[in-house]
Amino acid sequence: MGLPYSSRTLLSYGKVREVAQACDRADADAVIFLASLTERQQRTLTDMLGRPAVSLSHILAVD
Structure with a gap:
């Protein structure tokens, strides 16, 4: 059995779908994560x- 989450997304596949x-x-324009994301996680x-x-x-961090 694998990890309950993917290191590529910080979430399980089911949670990404949710x-x-x-x-x-909600017709959201973006998703903001409280946890820091790597560049790969952001892209994925x-x-x-x-x-x-x-x-x-x-x-x-962006001004």
């Missing part, structure tokens, strides 16, 4: 969710 569905229902989640995925720490 987040994507919630974003579709952006592709899977169909909208930008960013970490809060990245947003706070």
